[in-house]
Amino acid sequence: MAYLEGTNLVAAYGVVPILHECSVEVEKGELAVIVGPNGAGKSTVMRVLLGMLEATAGEVKLDGQDISMLSTQERISQGLAFxxxxxxxxxxxxxxxxxxxxxxxxxxxxxxxxxxxxxxxxxxxxxxxxxxxxxxxxxxxxxxxxxxxMTQPSVMLLDEPTAGVSPIVMDEIFSNILDVRNAGMAVLMVEQNAQQALNIADKGYVLVSGRNEHTGTGSELINDPEVRKKFLGG
Amino acid sequence: MSDSIDIINAFALMTNFVILPALSYGSQLALGALAVTLVYSILRFSNFAQGDSMAFGTMIVILLTGFMIGKGWTITGIPTALLVIPIAVIGTSIYMLTMDRLVYRHYRRIKVKQNIVGITASIGVMFITGGIVRFILGASPQRFEDGERFIFSVREFKAFTGLEQGIALKTSQFLTITIAILLVAFLFYFLQKTKTGKAMRAYSDNTELALLSGIDPDKVVQITWLLVAALTTIAGALYGLDKGFAPQQYHLLLLPIFASVIVGGIGSPLGAIAGAFLVSFSEVLLTYAYKKFLIYLLPLSMHPNSLVQLIGTEYKYAISFVILVTVLLIRPTGLLKGKVIDGD
Structure with missing residues (x-):
């Protein structure tokens, strides 16, 4: 059982379904990365974990406690940061x-x-x-x-932290993220720069159309020929 | 009247009939404009009920003043209205929180385009509030100023300085300017330095991030209404002490107040204050009859025969309107760069 777990999450914006039984989890001192094409529901996973969007099914657990019914503010005070x-x-x-x-x-x-x-x-x-x-x-x-x-969180959720910054700044941000992980926080991040993100990730999720398509350690996913071909540009 | 050029008397004349009235009117507008700015920044709509809310606050002040005078609970020299303002602020707060609960909260919850829906809702609140005031107090004008009317009168000033032109400082003018300065100082301190004030600015700046930081939106909204109620009641009471109370007059104050907010830059508190004085000085300067002033300053041969009044006082609201339209055409963000009102 991991520190933060989202299990079989189902969610929709209005009548448009986004997530279909999608699961992610991250342990303390671990960096998990969610990658995938546009519209795969990557950011939606975060919103559901934070309670900013209500899941129609599935549950979110923090340190073994079910936090699915808590408001965003309550989840923040429980140690989630976004x-x-x-x-x-x-x-x-x-x-x-x-x-x-x-x-x-x-x-x-x-x-x-x-x-x-x-x-x-x-x-x-x-x-x-x-x-x-x-x-x-x-x-x-x-x-x-x-x-x-500032809330001294135990879990840090990052939505595309390197969007729109130069490659040099991107390296800097990634090294900051590793510092945070090494300090013992659980870090879950959504990234567009899939290759670079998986390079530093302990664990990776490839999301397609709101479903877990591939899951594995960062290096497993990078070396998986199918993932390479479909998502990492060969 | 002398036929030589007399700058000192000309200045005294201007101070008495232009500068002091414009300063106090500007202070009253500034407080109203700050209330509109707060509502716009936090609740994200332009509050059309502002003028009538000022009438509501003033109504409570008038009722309490009557009650206190009836009981003989007054302090010599001080307008009774001043003593009852704190209670009136509480009354207005309750009214505003009730209106928020009954009307505005619903539209916040369903996340509609807040400005346009808020405006429409506030027009409804405006009519209800105006109706309540007329129902309770009637539509006719009334004065509720008691105590000493002047800090110093024209006669005292003349005797003291020996000048031909006198300057009178009305108690209401003195109170208006002093209280406005204190209130604005408090408001800025509150918004800049206190944790709650900072949370309000954060909520105004980036609502979603404020929620993610654990700022309670309901509390922010409530405190906003409390501040708005205080500003509104005090602005209304000071305006009434200065010029008398009439529901229709207060209703029409909406125009110069909105002009102040937009001229200054929507959402900018400093801009609202600057805008208020721009509007008040324009109004007073353009409707003032300069005949006497020019007689002091010009040689006999050039003395004017007419009143030299640029615009009749009955058109004073047109001035706000022209300022409003000009600013929206030329610099829609206002003097101190504010936001541009749109439908969102």
Whole structure:
């Protein structure tokens, strides 16, 4: 039994079915990656895990507890954190205020966690008084990441963290993600850059039309000739 | 009247008839405009009920003032209205929260295009609120100012300075400007420095991310209505102390208030304040009769015969309207870059 489990999830937007009995799971200290073509339901899996979209069947378990009936906010306070793909910062607030808002639910002193975020992303300390909208794409991604870390989560869900950034920044973001994993968090990430993501992943899911098509370790999937041919461009 | 150029008396005249009235009217508009800005930023619709809500708040102030005077519970020199404002704010808050519960919450929940649906709903609330006020208080104008009317009067000023032109500072003007400054300072402190204020800005900035950060949307909405109720009641009471209360007058205040918000830049609190003073000074400056002013400043041969009034006071609402249309045509984002109103 893994730390976070989504089992046989079924979900739809209105009458359009998106997920058909799709299952994902991730262990603490593990990086799992969901890849697949556009419209496969990758982001929907995340929304269902977070309770932003209601599943019509299936269940979500965190540390053995069924959290399917909890609201998004309750799941956040249970240890889930999410970095959306777009609009993942508060643009007209400063970097520091963004981090403070990340720790909104916490009643203890959040300054120590803010320090930790600054030591992970030193550039954010320099820019702490600047508005998030004034930052570059990569820096904004770091703010988004830092905001999510403010709840001291045990699971980090990332929706295409490298969308729209340069290859150099992508490497930087991936190395940040590995740092987070090595610190003992469970990381589940949806990625368009399938090849690079599977390279660093402990576990990978290939989703097609809302179904698990292939599952395996990162290297298994990369070396699977069928996955290579269909999803990784040969 | 002297026939030489007399700048000091001209200035005194302008202060008495233009600067002080425009400053206090601008302060009243600014508070109303801030209420509209808050509703727009957090609840995402343009609140057409703002003018009538101000009438509602003022109605409670008037009723309580009458009650207090009847009981003899007054303090010499201070308008009784000032004492009852805190209770009136509570009353208006309850009314606004009830309206939110009965009307606006439904449309938030079903996630429709919030601005256009919110506008339509708020027009309904506007008519209901205006109706309640007229039902309880009647439609005729009334004054509820008691206590000392002037901080200093024209006569006292003349005796003190020896000037021909006097300046009077009405208690209501003094209160308006002072209270507006204090209230705006509090509001900005609240939004910039407190955790709840920051949560409101976060919710306004990126609602989905605010929810993901654990910010409770219902609480944000409730606190917004409390702030809006305070701004609305105080703006209405100060306007009434200054110019008297009439439901129709308050209803029409919507136009200069919306003009202020849009001129300043929708969603920008600083813009709303700047816009309010732009509108108030335009209104007063354009409807003021400059005859006496020019007589002080011009040599005898150039003295005007007419009133030298650019626009009659009956057209003062047209000024807001022209400002509104001009800004929307030339710079729809307003002076301090705000958002552009659309259907979403």
């Amino acid at each position: 970095v959306p793909q777009n609009k993942n910062v508060f643009p007209s607030m400063t970097v520091e205020e963004n981090l403070e808002m990340g720790g909104f639910l916490r009643l203890d002193d959040i300054n120590k966690t803010i320090e930790e975020v600054y030591s992970l992303f030193p550039i954010l300390y320099e820019k702490r008084k600047q508005l998030a909208e004034e930052l570059s794409g990569g820096q904004r991604q770091q703010v988004a990441f830092g905001r999510a870390m």
